[in-house]
Amino acid sequence: DGGITQSPKYLFRKEGQNVTLSCEQNLNHDAMYWYRQDPGQGLRLIYYSQIVNDFQKGDIAEGYSVSREKKESFPLTVTSAQKNPTAFYLCASSNTRTEAFFGQGTRLTVV
């Protein structure tokens, strides 16, 4: 089945650690996105990528990093510089003019 897959569903991070969230799509979409969602709030854009080997910062990029080495993959690393990383993270892909598909999300908790 075509779709977008995020893993893991739940992730726990110790303070000072870097962690990487996976996002894979087999929809042949050019654009991919990472969003952060805090309780009771809307989606906030972290990073987005229009094509392979290119990406742009969103509204809240500090403390995060991404790579786009393959069209299918857009991993997000939450670095130790992100002071409040506990949140729900959503990955999406689209061809911009078509429907955007979302993954099921990764819930990251700092322990």
Place this chain on the structure above:
Amino acid sequence: KNQVEQSPQSLIILEGKNCTLQCNYTVSPFSNLRWYKQDTGRGPVSLTIMTFSENTKSNGRYTATLDADTKQSSLHITASQLSDSASYICVVPGDYKLSFGAGTTVTVRA
């Protein structure tokens, strides 16, 4: 700057009642507008897509309208059910990225 604004931020309705959510956008050029439903702890799922030439589109008890002249869309939920409790997000693709509204949280009470 491309923006999408939704209202109200949240609302509570009794089961069986109707409600309407609003979305105003300034994204240009406009190609389409989408409404998504997001259950708590899940990824958003598409409800409807409205293109420039469409005024109304229904998906079961959900009816979306679009006024491209005023750049407004609404999502009407008819005969609400407990399962309608969720966040509803308006999304408008721009030239380079998707523009999201902050969402409206709907709570349906028995």
